[in-house]
Amino acid sequence: MILALVLLLAVVLLVAGFEMLLVLGIPALAYKEGFYPHLPDAAVVQKIVGGIDHSTLLAIPFFIFAANLMGSGQIARQLIGVVKALVGHTRGGMGHVVVGGSMAFGAVSGSAPATVAAMGRMVYPELRKAGYSDRFSLGLLVSSAETALLIPPSITLIVYGWITGTSIAKLFAGGLAVGLILGLAFSIYVRIQAGRDGVTHDPRMPWADRFRAIWEAKWALGMPVIILGGIYSGIITPTEAAAVSVVYAILVEMFVFRALDLKGLAKITEDSAVNTSIIFVLLAMGGLIAFFVTLAQVPNEIIAFLDSSGAGKITFLIVVNILFFIAGMFIDPNSTLLVLVPPLYPVAMSFGIDPVHFGMLVTLNVSLGMITPPFGLDIFVASSTLNKPVADIIRGVWPFVLVNLIVLLLVTYIPQISLFIPKLIYG
DSSP, X not given: OHHHHHHHHHHXXXXXXXXXXXXXXXXXXXXXXXXXXXXXXXXXXXXXXXXXXOGGGGHHHHHHHHHHHHHHSSHHHHHHHHXXXXXXXXXXXXXXXXXXXXXXXHHHHOOHHHHHHXXXXXXXXXXXXXXXXXXXXXXXXXXXXXXXXXXXXXXXXXHHHHHHTOOHHHHHHHHHHHHHHHHHHHHHHHHHHHHHHTOOOOOOOOHHHHHHHHHHTHHHHHHHIIIIIHHHHTSSOHHHHHHHHHHHHHHIIIIISOOOOHHHHHHHHHHHHHHHHHHHHHHHHHHHHHHHHHHXXXXXXXXXXXXXXXXXHHHHHHHHHHHHHHHHTTSOHHHHHHHHHHHHHHHHHHTTOXXXXXXXXXXXXXXXXXXXXXXXXXXXXXXHHHTOOHHHHHHHHHHHHHHHHHHHHHHHHOTHHHHHHHHHHHO
């Protein structure tokens, strides 16, 4: 009875529009008072603080800072320029540039909202000029940004790795494979749509001009080389790569491109600190939720229920997809992870599901939630960035939701997609 009231309280707070901190925190504290009234308050505080007392999480503020630096400077613009030089001549032209550019920006930011904001300002006018409809252009911009949650350095994968203790480097390797497949699926749909609409594309650039474009963007390309090359080679950890990316972005934007001054740096630092604080407050509360989930033996209850009902691995994976799909429609990715991963991860392990594979499944689901109405975060970021009605963007994302669901089914039931690169690199 008390548990039902706690869950009802969480739903009421969510529907009433309370901040996620309160939606997660108030029910957690109510659960404590209802089930563990004699638990010392000091223990509760310890679990909250312990929720962010992990060196792995240091990567998050650094990657947020680096993403904001690049989005406000020239690195992002030059990365898109390279993608345009390489694929702008293909059927679908600018559509492929958006997909490839989102993946490139994701490879140096790890943030889907940052990718929507950066890409939207630069390429939306060119999509419309090429002949794509307004609806398709908006849907493509919002959906392509999903790849930033999969292509390393993904902040979502870092949070999942912190919750479960899974190797961040292996998660990044798995995310690279899944992110590339999702991007390929979007590009296939772009090509189909371009044929229907008869959109234009750039003339084929001579290889000499392409190499020149790549050379001119050498400083921008240095960022993903440092991050991905350093992590996969084992020279630096993901956390160290995050710190290096910030230093590199500041040096390049201030002294090479001269696109950033001290005043601009101070503003970006302030914005990054605010964004970081929002995430860390949620993570701190997530530590308390995970503690109560363990005390209540929720994973054991789920396993017992599945055993008694005769449900197997396939049924469990279907249930996981449904739960994350519904949660993604209403709450942000980090909150979804904090609520659902602690009870479901042990169950997944009991079925013999690889933690990296489960991480890809979870991350692909929460990335889908970023574009799913009614509260997909990227939808509102695009609306504010491009000054477009939310309803227009929602109409544009539905075909991409279908494409995403197809990829989700492939990733769910073909584990080799997620595990091929991690096994290739790490054995």
